[in-house]
Structure formats: structure tokens, C-alpha cells
Amino acid sequence: MQVCLVVILPLLWPLINAQVPHWGPCPEPVTQPAFNFKLFMGRWFEIAKLPAQFEKGRCIETNFTLQFDGTARVLSSEILKGELRTMEGTAVVEDKKNPAKLGISFSYVLPYTPYWIISTDYINSALVYSCTDVLRLFHVDFAWILGRSRSLPESTINHGKEVFTKNNIDVSRMVASRQQGCDKLP
Numbered sequence: 001m002q003v004c005l006v007v008i009l010p011l012l013w014p015l016i017n018a019q020v021p022h023w024g025p026c027p028e029p030v031t032q033p034a035f036n037f038k039l040f041m042g043r044w045f046e047i048a049k050l051p052a053q054f055e056k057g058r059c060i061e062t063n064f065t066l067q068f069d070g071t072a073r074v075l076s077s078e079i080l081k082g083e084l085r086t087m088e089g090t091a092v093v094e095d096k097k098n099p100a101k102l103g104i105s106f107s108y109v110l111p112y113t114p115y116w117i118i119s120t121d122y123i124n125s126a127l128v129y130s131c132t133d134v135l136r137l138f139h140v141d142f143a144w145i146l147g148r149s150r151s152l153p154e155s156t157i158n159h160g161k162e163v164f165t166k167n168n169i170d171v172s173r174m175v176a177s178r179q180q181g182c183d184k185l186p
């Protein structure tokens, strides 16, 4: 076991270090009760995110469209270095007993990564959390505050952070996403 860790940790370290590592397994947050996948469809703007280090683009938004098979097509876009970049994926309800536990994949070859709806009112804002255990020793996580418009009231953002914190999700390093100057595309 020890030998294994000595070998594996340095290999994983760049990945972990670029994100927000926490010891122990993923927290088990409460998710949106009676989550309605259909009402979640449509356009969401990224208002704040954790961690800050990657995804340096701005004007990040995601458009969810329900498909006939009950999955959703996911179209994400951002402006990076003056160019509009898009990424297409699929969202599924992974756990029928808890429909707020979605999974998203951006490629046929990649597994679904967790995309849990912690809370949403469908019409203004949503709190999303994604966490992956690494060897059950530590976890790497992502969190987003999404809005139906490009900005949300400060009180909504602060309340969102409180909800994450109450669920043992550390959002002290959460940063605001840039949503300025997005309507005049390059």
C-alpha cells in the first residue's frame, strides 16, 4: 500500500494541485428534492466557480436541451483569447432514485462525471457540485453557481455559498466568473 502511494501520488499531483484537493472521501451533500430535469433545461450562465485555476475563458454558459431518449444535449460555450469556443456533451440522470444526481460527459470515450444539483428554483439560480474520489484517500471537487441571467444579486451568491458550506463543501476559493462584455461577440 505504501509503496503504491509513493508511486502514484507524484503522478497524480499535478492534476490535484491544479484543483482543490481535500483529504478523505467526497462529502455527501443534500441535493434538490424532487428535481425536475425538464424545468432545468435551457440556458444557464456561470456566475461563480470553484476552483479558480482552469477554464480561463469568460462568458461561460451552458444550454441544456431535452432529447427524445430522456437525456439532454449539453452545449457549453466560452470566449477564450477572443474566440468563441464550444463543447458538446450529454447529461443523464444517473440515479433514478435521486434525479438531482446528474452525470455529464463531453466525449463517447469519457465516463460520466458527477453533476449534482444541490439546489435550484429553475428560474433564477442553481447550485451545482461535482466531486470525484481519488483512491478514497482524497477528493477533487468543482462547484458552480449558475444563473438564468449573466448576473445574480450578491445576496443570492452569498446564500449559495452558505448552502455549499453547510454541506461541508469548501467554497472559500470560489471566484466570480467574468460575464462582462459578452453580448458583443468577437
Ligand SMILES: *[C@@H]1O[C@H](CO)[C@@H](O)[C@H](O)[C@H]1NC(C)=O
Residues within 6 Å of the ligand: 042, 043, 063, 064, 065
Ligand atoms: C439552446 O438550444 C436549443 C436547441 O438546440 C436552441 O433552440 C436554442 O436556441 C439554444 N439557446 C441558446 C441561447 O443558444
